[in-house]
Amino acid sequence: MKQSKAFYYIPYGLWIGLFVIAPVVLIVYQSFFSVSGHFTLGNYANYFHSGVYLKMTFNSVWYAFLITALTLLISYPTAYLLNQLRHKQLWLLLIILPTWINLLLKTYAFIGLLSRGGSVDNFLSIVGIGPKQLLFTDASFLFVATYIEIPFMILPIYNAIAELSPSYVNASRDLGASSWQTFSRVIFPLTLDGVKSGVQAVFIPSLSLFMITRLIGGNRVITLGTAIEQHFLVTQNWGMGSTIGVVLIVAMLITMLLTGERRKKRRTNHAK
């Protein structure tokens, strides 16, 4: 019996070994080699000494933060309202529907909307604001990135709110809490886990966006993703590309740890 159980673990073990551990090990390994194939720590030295990569890291984190904040701002109320509606599942389906469409296609659709003479531009002219440069601005980049990430934020929050028992809310109201107090002291803390997974699901991919930075940002917004792409495809400096990859992985681990630790703390608080 025990043997057959171990047998079932084999595919998972293989999967994790081949597709999770091996690639990460390879990236770390590659990051210690210079262009000429010698073992070196130079890539890391280069990363932390040149202002370019640090600035790029700062840019990436800043934009990822903005995207996450905007997404959260829109998603939380949406998820909350969604739970109050009658045909929840239908509305949820409508929100998830855009994720069925390829990312590249959606981005190209936005190019059509935002370009000069596009629908948005025409609308602005009719309203009297006049034609504006919409594409290739920070605002349009943030807008499109937020649009694309929203479903990944709404889903976990929606689930967390759906699991929240209405009796807590009722109790809080009965005991005299105002609506704001009910929200900030009861509803939000109890759905925090959903928010955290949402933040993870949005922040981490946003760190390395590179296609939208090019198509919508016109390469005026440079993130680490752009640099990795160039090192692998143009300069053939796989070592440096891998180094940036390692830094990104570490940044993601930190994000995960930060969100995980707080969860533990809260559990101990509960125990008290």
Place this chain on the structure above:
Amino acid sequence: MKRLVSLIITILVVSLGLGLTAHHLQRVSGVTGSGDNVLNLYNWGDYIDPSLISKFEHETGYHVSYQNFDSNESMFTKIRQGGTSYDLTVPSEYMVQRMKADHLLRPLDPHKLTGMNNISPQFKNLAFDPQNRYSVPYFWGTLGIVYNDKYVTPGSITSWNDLWQPRFKDNIMMVDSSRDILGMALMAQGHSVNTKKLSELKSAEQKLKTLTPNIKAVLDDEIMMYMEQNESAVAVTYSGNAAEMISNNKHLHYVIPKESTNLWIDSLVIPKTAKHVKAAYAFINFMNRPENAKQNAEYVGYSTPNQRAKALLPASVRNDQGFYPSNRVISNTQVYQDLGIKETGVYNDLFLQFKMFRK
């Protein structure tokens, strides 16, 4: 649980069915490319007239399997890693040099080539491949400036330095290529596009930074779409892309700046890993024929190095200074040399710094 299982089974059955159909279709049209009568052509996207491929297949009985790449570097990486068996590919001149240095190319046998005399001497025996031992010129072109006469008076842009004028604020698009854009700044300052002097490169980067307020976007082929839609007044791009834009929007014009510009040549080469060398020679010879080269040039829009094919083109094309410039202009151009991996990295880092720079 039962529903889940039946759902999964349905998906598996449907995928299996589709997979088998695809496999069958591939076999019917022979895309797999493993037989003897095949030519595996690894080329840039949309870089040959498809009707020429059918003509070649009809004439010789070979089946052409056409695959695309979108940059010299990705093509190089794929061929170097092995596991491929492309019979012909089309690198640019500096990449011919690098592939040659890495022993990835098979030398051409001059006795098996025909029609080499059709190719203009201007494009033969150049520094990147003396005596054309490895490569046969396929197309050539220049880097230049496209402007839209709705926003720019014709004739008011003649040099790279004109781009720095404040009237083009936020109105210039440029190709996302470190070599071409740093090269542009180098040429604007009168330096060589192949320079390895750090001082010249640094000053080119400084010069580029002062162009930042004028730059709207740094893109690849999307530039064509935007220029056709009148999104931007000026673009720095390749002559072939310019030809395509101009054929779709009559307001656009192409200028070769007077300082100098880069002249590039894409050539047919046979990689070492080729399995159907005979077919490869047949294809090179087929493309060397003037009527085929002319048809291809009309379809693709780049300039043909085949002088007899050029003579067949309509006079309006043949005499267009943007696409078939005079010998004086051509002799003033510069051809890229392979910089080596280290210098490529330097160019790229400087270009990245320029792209990150905000006004």
